[in-house]
Amino acid sequence: MDQAMMPIQPYPHLLSPLRVGPLTLRNRVVMGSMHTRLEHFEDGVARQCAFYAERARGGVALLVTGGVGPNAAGLLEPGAPLLTEPAQGEAWRPVVRAVQDEGTPILMQILHAGRYAKHAEAVGASAIASPINPRSVHPLTHAEILATIADFARCAALAVEAGFDGVEVMGSEGYLLNQFAAARTNDRDDDWGGDAARRRRLPVAVTEAVRAVLGRDRLLVYRISAIDLVEGGADAEETVALARAIAAAGADALNTGIGWHEARVPTIAASVPRGAWRFATARLARAVAIPVIASNRINTPELAESVIAEGEAALVSMARPLLADPAFVRKAASGRAAEINTCIACNQGCLDYIFTNRSATCLVNPRAGRETEWPTPEPVARPRRIAVVGAGPAGLACATTAAARGHRVVLFEAGPAIGGQFLLAQAAPGKAEFAETLRYFGALLARHGVEQRLGRHAEADALAAEGFDAVVVATGALPRRPAIPGLDHPSVTGYADILSGAVVAGRRVAVIGAGGIGLDVAAFLAEEEDEPETHPDRFRAAWGVDGETRTAGGLAPPAVARPRREVTVLRRGLGRPGERLGVSTAWILRARLKSLGVSFITGCEYVGIDDAGLHYVLQREPRTLAADTIVLCAGQEPDHALVEALTAAGVAAEAVGGAAEALELDALRAIEEGSRLGLRL
Ligand code: NAP
Ligand code: SF4
Numbered sequence: 001m002d003q004a005m006m007p008i009q010p011y012p013h014l015l016s017p018l019r020v021g022p023l024t025l026r027n028r029v030v031m032g033s034m035h036t037r038l039e040h041f042e043d044g045v046a047r048q049c050a051f052y053a054e055r056a057r058g059g060v061a062l063l064v065t066g067g068v069g070p071n072a073a074g075l076l077e078p079g080a081p082l083l084t085e086p087a088q089g090e091a092w093r094p095v096v097r098a099v100q101d102e103g104t105p106i107l108m109q110i111l112h113a114g115r116y117a118k119h120a121e122a123v124g125a126s127a128i129a130s131p132i133n134p135r136s137v138h139p140l141t142h143a144e145i146l147a148t149i150a151d152f153a154r155c156a157a158l159a160v161e162a163g164f165d166g167v168e169v170m171g172s173e174g175y176l177l178n179q180f181a182a183a184r185t186n187d188r189d190d191d192w193g194g195d196a197a198r199r200r201r202l203p204v205a206v207t208e209a210v211r212a213v214l215g216r217d218r219l220l221v222y223r224i225s226a227i228d229l230v231e232g233g234a235d236a237e238e239t240v241a242l243a244r245a246i247a248a249a250g251a252d253a254l255n256t257g258i259g260w261h262e263a264r265v266p267t268i269a270a271s272v273p274r275g276a277w278r279f280a281t282a283r284l285a286r287a288v289a290i291p292v293i294a295s296n297r298i299n300t301p302e303l304a305e306s307v308i309a310e311g312e313a314a315l316v317s318m319a320r321p322l323l324a325d326p327a328f329v330r331k332a333a334s335g336r337a338a339e340i341n342t343c344i345a346c347n348q349g350c351l352d353y354i355f356t357n358r359s360a361t362c363l364v365n366p367r368a369g370r371e372t373e374w375p376t377p378e379p380v381a382r383p384r385r386i387a388v389v390g391a392g393p394a395g396l397a398c399a400t401t402a403a404a405r406g407h408r409v410v411l412f413e414a415g416p417a418i419g420g421q422f423l424l425a426q427a428a429p430g431k432a433e434f435a436e437t438l439r440y441f442g443a444l445l446a447r448h449g450v451e452q453r454l455g456r457h458a459e460a461d462a463l464a465a466e467g468f469d470a471v472v473v474a475t476g477a478l479p480r481r482p483a484i485p486g487l488d489h490p491s492v493t494g495y496a497d498i499l500s501g502a503v504v505a506g507r508r509v510a511v512i513g514a515g516g517i518g519l520d521v522a523a524f525l526a527e528e529e530d531e532p533e534t535h536p537d538r539f540r541a542a543w544g545v546d547g548e549t550r551t552a553g554g555l556a557p558p559a560v561a562r563p564r565r566e567v568t569v570l571r572r573g574l575g576r577p578g579e580r581l582g583v584s585t586a587w588i589l590r591a592r593l594k595s596l597g598v599s600f601i602t603g604c605e606y607v608g609i610d611d612a613g614l615h616y617v618l619q620r621e622p623r624t625l626a627a628d629t630i631v632l633c634a635g636q637e638p639d640h641a642l643v644e645a646l647t648a649a650g651v652a653a654e655a656v657g658g659a660a661e662a663l664e665l666d667a668l669r670a671i672e673e674g675s676r677l678g679l680r681l
Pocket of ligand 1: 348480482483512513514515516517518520570571572573574580581582633634635636665666667
């Protein structure tokens with residue numbers, strides 16, 4: 001073939017095969033282990049088969065299951081998967097087959113939770129409890145350590161019996177093996193602790209024992225902590241020494257974890273810039289001869305390609321990006337990367353659901369984790385002409401889903417661009433990823449031929465006159481205007497005007513309302529000029545991370561923030577600001593606001609607004625907060641106006657998202673409701 005006619009291979013490094021241990025992987029994308037809690041359902045096996053097979057079909061080269069305990073003490077929580085006898089292995093067989101039938105090898109992750117175990121039998125190197133788990137820790141005796149090594153080996157042998165292509169040994173994130181390796185949690189002075197070499201002994205012994213039972217025709221991956229991000233964690237020298245020892249003990253590849261679960265540095269949230277941890281993986285890749293797998297905040301094929309092309313890792317592990325889009329690899333390989341539903345690192349549907357004992361799903365892909373129950377998108381026999389009014393998340397999800405099934409959809413939007421609340425959200429520090437969801441929906445609108453009418457209000461009469469077969473109202477909720485005297489004072493503005501840049505706030509700002517929007521607005525207004533969320537170096541400086549990892553755990557004194565404004569957030573209730581925000585990210589936002597000097601006033605009663613500022617009563621004392629700008633972030637109210645007008649005009653309309661119910665509306669619910677309606681129309 002003429003050179004000029006040769007198709008250009010997109011992402012040549014990412015999509016090239018690689019020999020790892022006994023396996024030849026078809027590309028460099030590994031689906032990393034994640035807890036899904038799907039096993040807690042009665043039909044958990046069927047759900048896991050569907051969940052994993054869909055990701056295998058999407059083209060990943062290797063898949064790793066969620067963690068499985070090698071013994072009862074190592075379980076993360078009661079009811080978590082355990083593998084100590086053949087019958088438990090047999091239960092995995094359908095999952096293994098479902099994945100392998102799609103041409104993808106599958107590893108079982110062996111995870112011993114150690115002192116993170118949420119049950120009374122938690123064990124560890126020493127009797128040092130974790131700050132995120134109040135349970136006391138039984139320090140393992142020498143005999144118990146030997147038994148634990150044997151349990152890892154038995155678990156690996158049972159995994160092989162069940163058909164797995166190998167195992168991943170979990171040695172990062174602060175779980176048992178990581179706890180033995182770090183001085184922070186290991187104050188023993190025996191064969192298993194005392195100096196770095198003896199602290200390494202358990203991870204090495206486990207690797208050797210597992211290698212011995214796997215033989216050479218099964219894959220052994222060890223997941224190592226590339227940087228601990230806790231005081232008393234390993235420094236670079238110890239981490240490299242451990243990596244070399246694990247390689248020498250027989251691991252075929254090193255996967256990498258970043259930060260312990262108790263670390264006070266964010267590692268995977270959206271406020272962490274993409275690729276922020278490449279440096280830590282690259283250090284290990286330089287130190288060992290076996291392939292190293294990069295992870296954390298790698299969510300696009302471009303970034304994954306560059307990590308591999310620059311030799312910082314041989315493979316890339318993605319977990320949440322494949323929850324968001326199971327066909328990530330297939331789309332990247334077929335020139336449809338613009339249609340990848342990118343993980344926006346919000347954690348709202350995955351980690352926050354897991355932490356509240358629900359099974360994982362995804363904010364941008366509500367089908368995730370519900371593959372067996374989610375309605376199959378049926379192509380429509382008789383396409384209808386459908387108007388969707390409002391191009392926020394609910395409207396976009398509805399319009400694209402309905403159009404994909406064959407309906408002729410017209411999307412109306414009063415603003416000049418699609419996005420609704422997402423357009424505002426993406427302006428908040430650390431939320432730039434929201435733009436990816438709009439890029440994705442934009443690509444789908446084009447692919448499915450949705451007609452877009454932007455920049456004009458859709459009036460009921462005009463909609464009625466066009467004679468649509470169905471009208472969907474997705475106009476969102478309206479910002480609440482609280483009944484505070486003086487609300488028309490020139491210092492008062494709404495959050496939309498602030499986030500859109502229509503209004504520039506003064507130096508002293510009062511934010512009324514401490515929900516998700518109030519805190520995002522406070523961060524937007526106080527954030528430094530050089531937003532640390534946008535650049536890995538500034539992010540590391542702001543959160544106190546030593547890029548060289550010369551210190552234990554890789555921690556350094558954080559840079560002192562230089563806030564742009566004095567911001568005070570007020571609320572009437574006594575609860576914590578942002579109390580309804582997800583546990584996995586609320587602490588990050590609160591910590592950042594604290595370092596930016598944002599103040600909070602709770603339990604106040606608003607009295608009025610005038611030239612002196614915001615008057616309020618706190619503990620029966622009248623007070624005044626001098627403010628140049630007062631921003632209303634007092635929640636939302638439903639907007640039924642269009643539905644009522646359409647009904648009056650004799651047009652049956654269905655409302656979705658905030659237009660239906662504003663209470664506790666968030667993007668997750670909006671996209672799910674929009675998608676479900678799009679499947680039903
Ligand atoms: P919200 O979470 O309901 O918070 C509204 C705030 O306004 C509360 O702090 C409330 O506090 C105050 N408020 C309510 N009625 C008021 C009144 N009549 N007068 C004065 N203050 C009043 O709503 P939101 O902040 O608008 O957020 C909307 C939705 O988006 C929520 O579901 C939120 O979780 C979600 N969201 C999530 C994120 C995220 O990062 N995950 C970010 C932004 C938004 P008091 O009643 O105590 O005064
Ligand atoms: Fe990513 Fe958010 Fe989906 Fe989790 S819920 S997979 S973080 S987009």
